Amino acid sequence: MLVGLVMAGAACRQDMHDAPRFEPLEESDFFRDKRSARPLLEGTVARGHLRAEEAFYTGKVNNQPVVELPMPLTRDLLERGRERFNIYCSPCHGHTGEGQGMVVRRGFKQAASFHDPRLRGIAIGYFVDVMTNGFGQMPDYRTQVAPRDRWAIAAYIRALQLSRSATVDDVPGEERRKLETGGTPGASTSDEEGSTSHE
Amino acid sequence: MSQIFPKSANAWARFSLFGLLLLIALGGWSILLLQRSDFVTAARAHVQQPIQFSHLHHVGGEGFDCRYCHTSVEESAFANVPSTKICMNCHSQIWLESPYLEPVRESFKTGQSLEWIRVHDLPDFVYFNHSIHVNKGVGCETCHGRVDQMPAMQQVASLQMEWCLDCHRNPEQYLRPRAQVTAMGYVPEGDQLEIGRRLKQEYKVLDAQTLTSCSTCHR
Numbered sequence: 388m389l390v391g392l393v394m395a396g397a398a399c400r401q402d403m404h405d406a407p408r409f410e411p412l413e414e415s416d417f418f419r420d421k422r423s424a425r426p427l428l429e430g431t432v433a434r435g436h437l438r439a440e441e442a443f444y445t446g447k448v449n450n451q452p453v454v455e456l457p458m459p460l461t462r463d464l465l466e467r468g469r470e471r472f473n474i475y476c477s478p479c480h481g482h483t484g485e486g487q488g489m490v491v492r493r494g495f496k497q498a499a500s501f502h503d504p505r506l507r508g509i510a511i512g513y514f515v516d517v518m519t520n521g522f523g524q525m526p527d528y529r530t531q532v533a534p535r536d537r538w539a540i541a542a543y544i545r546a547l548q549l550s551r552s553a554t555v556d557d558v559p560g561e562e563r564r565k566l567e568t569g570g571t572p573g574a575s576t577s578d579e580e581g582s583t584s585h586e
Numbered sequence: 587m588s589q590i591f592p593k594s595a596n597a598w599a600r601f602s603l604f605g606l607l608l609l610i611a612l613g614g615w616s617i618l619l620l621q622r623s624d625f626v627t628a629a630r631a632h633v634q635q636p637i638q639f640s641h642l643h644h645v646g647g648e649g650f651d652c653r654y655c656h657t658s659v660e661e662s663a664f665a666n667v668p669s670t671k672i673c674m675n676c677h678s679q680i681w682l683e684s685p686y687l688e689p690v691r692e693s694f695k696t697g698q699s700l701e702w703i704r705v706h707d708l709p710d711f712v713y714f715n716h717s718i719h720v721n722k723g724v725g726c727e728t729c730h731g732r733v734d735q736m737p738a739m740q741q742v743a744s745l746q747m748e749w750c751l752d753c754h755r756n757p758e759q760y761l762r763p764r765a766q767v768t769a770m771g772y773v774p775e776g777d778q779l780e781i782g783r784r785l786k787q788e789y790k791v792l793d794a795q796t797l798t799s800c801s802t803c804h805r
Contacts, residue, residue: 404707410664411663412667414701473651478676489648490676490680493680495676526671526674530669530672531657
């Protein structure tokens, strides 16, 4: 009786559990490639998604990398950039941008260091272009990083670069006082801890 | 004529009445238990995938953030399975000769999708949205367990309604800061209930009445 009950229970479960519709990425036996999620035809533009601003979407204008960030530089943007950098870039470039990430240590070709003089002096749009189209051994990240996030990451890369040549004079008053008095470790370094907690 | 039943039979008859009740209760209890068991919920079941992909290696060993591959989890109801292209970001150079990765290279060459087997499958009458959970401070680990310690992906939670409701009634038991959502082995800095209550307010998590309303999940 018990077995009967369980089987009856199981039978009516599945019926309603699997409604006759496709869940995301579910297999279809109608299409030859078995994808129920149909790929877009090349050149399709969804309404309101025309990528007309060349500078914003490609990082380049007339084939030259854009020099200015096409959005206001805010703390929020940099923090977003740091978060995205740590997710998508740090596996190869490392959390500090020296090109010694985990994947490189596992045998991937040496990634570029952002502290290399060539990259220190390059226009910011260059980074966006490389993220969008890839460069050398680096694949493109256009499906993983949204256009606005690419700029946020580029801005954060600039911050990483600047941090290398920063002096004590660059530290704002309040923070600097903490540094000079030795400070309480927890209070003055809480920001750094946030950035390295994923390491 | 002598009696067929001895006098003690009266006592036995009364006892057996209790015994019957006990048997029925035991039966009911074991059905309830069975209903919640891994056998029915498929928790901890081994799922054979086309590739022996190890989260233990990628998350635990190399330290990848969940979002490197599951890119849509913050914006979409569905946390996507990565495209073959994302595998090939690294595996175009690493483990090039490995026979385990042959299906990946094949998929990349031919454009045919890899056919992963779904591990976490909610019933279709439940409307579940990953993005709202992740953005309100529910950690990946809270539902999916220590993925960084799983050589093969398995479901750890029952995914039954009482399990959902446990959190929907008192989300403060589980909420964590947004920056820690993908962290594995997260330990709250202080009292979880206190932090949870603060985050609940900060992230504007709705009240239990709304969160447990039928149409919140069944629509």
